[in-house]
Amino acid sequence: MMKGSRAVSGLDWLRLGLAVMVARAIAFLVRRLRLGAASVLPGTVARRLQPQILSLLCRQVTGPIVLIAGTNGKTTTSLLLRSLLTHRGWQIVHNAAGANLENGLITALLERTSLVGRLGADCVLLEVDENVLPKVLAPIQPQFILCLNLFRDQLDRYGEVDTISQRWRAAMSDLPSETTVVLNADDPTLSYLGQQLSQRTIFFGLNQPADYLEEIPHAVDSIYCPACGASLDYQGVYLSHLGDFQCPQCGFKKSTPALESQDWPQILIGLYNKYNTLAAVSVAKELQLERGQMLETIANFRAAFGRAEELRVGEKSVRILLSKNPVGMNETIRTVNQVTQDRGQERTLLLVLNDRIPDGTDVSWIWDVDTEKLVQQGGSLVISGDRAYDMALRLQYSQVGQGTGNGERGTGNGEQESNSPLATNHEPLTMNHEPLNINKCQLIVKEELQDAIATALELTPTRETLYILPTYSAMLEVREVLTGRKIL
Numbered sequence: 001m002m003k004g005s006r007a008v009s010g011l012d013w014l015r016l017g018l019a020v021m022v023a024r025a026i027a028f029l030v031r032r033l034r035l036g037a038a039s040v041l042p043g044t045v046a047r048r049l050q051p052q053i054l055s056l057l058c059r060q061v062t063g064p065i066v067l068i069a070g071t072n073g074k075t076t077t078s079l080l081l082r083s084l085l086t087h088r089g090w091q092i093v094h095n096a097a098g099a100n101l102e103n104g105l106i107t108a109l110l111e112r113t114s115l116v117g118r119l120g121a122d123c124v125l126l127e128v129d130e131n132v133l134p135k136v137l138a139p140i141q142p143q144f145i146l147c148l149n150l151f152r153d154q155l156d157r158y159g160e161v162d163t164i165s166q167r168w169r170a171a172m173s174d175l176p177s178e179t180t181v182v183l184n185a186d187d188p189t190l191s192y193l194g195q196q197l198s199q200r201t202i203f204f205g206l207n208q209p210a211d212y213l214e215e216i217p218h219a220v221d222s223i224y225c226p227a228c229g230a231s232l233d234y235q236g237v238y239l240s241h242l243g244d245f246q247c248p249q250c251g252f253k254k255s256t257p258a259l260e261s262q263d264w265p266q267i268l269i270g271l272y273n274k275y276n277t278l279a280a281v282s283v284a285k286e287l288q289l290e291r292g293q294m295l296e297t298i299a300n301f302r303a304a305f306g307r308a309e310e311l312r313v314g315e316k317s318v319r320i321l322l323s324k325n326p327v328g329m330n331e332t333i334r335t336v337n338q339v340t341q342d343r344g345q346e347r348t349l350l351l352v353l354n355d356r357i358p359d360g361t362d363v364s365w366i367w368d369v370d371t372e373k374l375v376q377q378g379g380s381l382v383i384s385g386d387r388a389y390d391m392a393l394r395l396q397y398s399q400v401g402q403g404t405g406n407g408e409r410g411t412g413n414g415e416q417e418s419n420s421p422l423a424t425n426h427e428p429l430t431m432n433h434e435p436l437n438i439n440k441c442q443l444i445v446k447e448e449l450q451d452a453i454a455t456a457l458e459l460t461p462t463r464e465t466l467y468i469l470p471t472y473s474a475m476l477e478v479r480e481v482l483t484g485r486k487i488l
């Protein structure tokens with residue numbers, strides 16, 4: 001079945017065939033020469049040769065195309081949705097985590113495209129960057145757009161969250177009226193966006209006041225009504241700015257979720273994943289999945305978690321957990337703590353903090369992360385990245401903040417105790433090779449990423465897992481090192 005109304009000429013298809021052939025050759029070479037995972041470059045080249053490629057490939061998809069956007073949870077949600085949809089027996093295309101810009105989307109589709117440009121897919125799930133979403137709606141013509149949340153970590157990249165939602169709205173309003181937009185009702189910006197669209201909308205959200213945060217965070221004082229600009233009233237907050245809210249001035253309020261959240265179990269742990277679960281279920285339900293099948297998949301999802309992100313290195317496993325903002329990193333810490341509970345001192349983590357453009361150039365967000373919970377559980381923490389020392393400092397303060405460090409802190413070199421965590425260690429962080437023991441946590445700073453990975457792998461016991469917590473650009477680098485020829 002061909003979708004879309006624009007006439008496609010024979011020449012268009014010819015150029016598509018050429019683009020596919022070249023892209024496939026590039027992917028083959030990149031992998032053969034072990035230069036990386038080839039998750040973006042083939043798409044970049046193919047788009048040069050056939051600028052219409054995204055549209056030409058997407059119109060061949062026989063079943064639904066689902067786009068998944070939002071600051072946090074794209075990968076988890078799409079992995080769950082993919083697991084749910086395997087019940088339909090479909091051939092599903094899904095882009096690799098992180099390859100969510102236009103060329104990454106094209107590359108994912110090319111993986112399933114024959115040399116004459118025929119795409120073999122019944123269903124396409126694409127994680128899409130917030131800023132790229134408006135540009136790809138017209139060529140892709142998705143049946144579903146899943147909008148998870150908009151957190152402020154993108155402020156320094158793209159400007160106000162409101163600007164993004166306005167761009168989304170403008171692009172979405174050009175889509176056919178049967179396009180279904182699934183939105184998080186608990187996020188004021190997205191609730192409002194949904195209320196403005198003439199397309200079909202479905203909301204998901206929580207209805208469980210027992211899970212409200214004990215106190216309403218001060219930060220929500222600055223959450224303004226998207227309709228009139230007044231400060232929103234929150235009855236309760238579940239997480240960050242997500243909660244039950246209404247505007248005292250114009251009557252705008254949270255949209256009504258279609259599912260009763262209390263009727264559904266969730267994957268993994270953390271309220272955050274409750275949102276991810278409800279989001280995936282909302283789409284799966286539209287695609288005629290039965291409740292029984294969904295419950296079974298949700299219950300078994302643990303095994304699949306992070307599958308896309310798990311790599312084997314000899315007899316050890318490496319699990320990469322993107323940690324790019326406070327909400328995401330808190331969730332990662334909670335998860336790692338849970339799965340390593342019984343390892344204690346044996347566990348090894350590698351934290352990689354970069355401050356490049358895709359990460360947001362301001363790293364002060366790490367001071368909003370509950371790193372205290374990370375150091376509490378001990379183990380070896382290897383630290384790397386452009387801003388390795390900022391992260392090391394954060395972790396040192398976390399240890400001091402425990403209140404358990406007094407009297408035990410230090411490496412036995414007789415330094416004076418002081419209230420300042422900096423004063424207690426004389427230039428400890430400039431010593432690259434001397435591990436710094438803070439209570440039961442061993443902090444090791446390695447500026448060079450390859451060096452850091454090698455050290456962390458060495459510290460990881462055989463048959464155990466190394467957990468890597470990188471920012472976005474750091475994640476790409478880590479993958480490159482691990483899958484490329486650099487050290488392995």
Ligand SMILES: [Zn+2]
Pocket residue numbers: 225226227228229230247248249250251252
């Ligand atoms: Zn208002």
